[in-house]
Amino acid sequence: MGASVALDCDAELMLRVKDGDGASFSLLLDKYRASVSHFLYRMVQDQSVSEELAQEVFLRVYKSRATYEATAKFTTWLYRIATHLALNWLRDEKNERAQERLDQGTEDAPAREVPDRAPSVEQQMVRAVKVEEVRRAVAALPNKQRAAVLMHKYEEMEYSQIAKVLSCSESAVKSLLFRAYETLRVRLAHMA
Amino acid sequence: MDCPIRTQENTDWLLEYSTGRLDRERAALMAQHVETCQECAHFVEGQQRVWNALSQWEVDPVAAGFDRRLYRAIEAQPVSWKDRLFRPLQPLWRPVVPLAAACLLIVVGVVLHAPQATVTTAPSQAAVEKNEAEQVERTLDDMQMLRELEMTPKQGENTSKSL
Numbered sequence: 001m002g003a004s005v006a007l008d009c010d011a012e013l014m015l016r017v018k019d020g021d022g023a024s025f026s027l028l029l030d031k032y033r034a035s036v037s038h039f040l041y042r043m044v045q046d047q048s049v050s051e052e053l054a055q056e057v058f059l060r061v062y063k064s065r066a067t068y069e070a071t072a073k074f075t076t077w078l079y080r081i082a083t084h085l086a087l088n089w090l091r092d093e094k095n096e097r098a099q100e101r102l103d104q105g106t107e108d109a110p111a112r113e114v115p116d117r118a119p120s121v122e123q124q125m126v127r128a129v130k131v132e133e134v135r136r137a138v139a140a141l142p143n144k145q146r147a148a149v150l151m152h153k154y155e156e157m158e159y160s161q162i163a164k165v166l167s168c169s170e171s172a173v174k175s176l177l178f179r180a181y182e183t184l185r186v187r188l189a190h191m192a
Numbered sequence: 193m194d195c196p197i198r199t200q201e202n203t204d205w206l207l208e209y210s211t212g213r214l215d216r217e218r219a220a221l222m223a224q225h226v227e228t229c230q231e232c233a234h235f236v237e238g239q240q241r242v243w244n245a246l247s248q249w250e251v252d253p254v255a256a257g258f259d260r261r262l263y264r265a266i267e268a269q270p271v272s273w274k275d276r277l278f279r280p281l282q283p284l285w286r287p288v289v290p291l292a293a294a295c296l297l298i299v300v301g302v303v304l305h306a307p308q309a310t311v312t313t314a315p316s317q318a319a320v321e322k323n324e325a326e327q328v329e330r331t332l333d334d335m336q337m338l339r340e341l342e343m344t345p346k347q348g349e350n351t352s353k354s355l
Binding site: 181 | 203204207213235238239241242243244245246248249250251252253254255258259261262265266269
């Protein structure tokens with residue numbers, strides 16, 4: 001990409017944050033608070049952890065303001081921070097769970113808590129079951145595949161942008177997505 | 193077009209076609225192919241099912257105190273000495289910078305175009321003239337000295353002859 005890229009308006013806002021404009025930071029926070037938090041929730045599938053990570057993302061954005069250079073799209077930079085934090089957390093969590101399993105001998109680790117979505121009617125119950133299946137299917141994907149699917153599906157990012165966020169080639173992203181969706185097609189084949 | 197599944201080329205077209213994000217031109221090509229290729233038709237059907245299932249996964253809204261917590265964390269960050277020194281001055285110097293730049297331009301303009309500029313050159317011209325006169329004087333002195341030097345050996349010759 002490089003410096004030839006026309007500045008998107010978010011990058012301009014971030015440059016204003018760099019100049020000490022707090023109002024521009026508030027605008028960026030308003031714009032991306034929900035999408036970053038949702039992306040992180042779908043990545044780590046834990047409400048309190050995703051909120052902590054989202055806080056950390058925006059804190060890092062603010063702390064990096066002095067060194068910010070508008071060499072790429074603002075969202076690429078933002079999601080690179082978010083993905084990096086999520087992947088690190090998942091790696092540490094995996095290590096921790098492996099350690100727990102060793103400590104507990106042959107016992108299985110306790111299932112991760114699922115947000116309480118107590119349904120009041122049958123339809124809502126059916127829906128909750130479906131969502132739970134989707135959640136589990138996504139959670140079972142390898143971390144990088146999961147990140148690619150979430151950015152592709154929910155953030156509507158193009159392959160080139162996903163590649164920049166994940167620091168890999170566009171063809172690698174195509175391959176990641178193709179394999180991820182292949183797995184999901186098998187796991188969710190029964191869903192109408 | 194070649195079958196994306198069999199050739200493993202343009203598989204991204206197939207994915208994007210299934211989700212309705214492929215551009216019109218390519219989508220038309222893909223639609224033609226899917227009509228005749230059972231394998232791709234099956235793929236599209238499965239992918240659409242996945243897409244719809246993923247769409248059902250909604251997430252809770254962000255907690256109400258998110259911003260408050262974030263700003264508290266930002267406030268708790270240690271401030272560098274530069275920030276501590278210059279931040280209080282920022283509201284003062286920011287509007288002053290363009291004003292100061294404009295003033296500087298005016299001063300430079302005045303200095304370059306003021307009539308004093310010609311007055312200041314006058315003494316320097318006089319100095320040049322003075323230097324020229326001194327140079328002529330020095331040259332004349334040198335010539336005089338040379339002439340005297342030419343005269344000196346002749347006088348020596350006369351004395352040796354007389355001895």
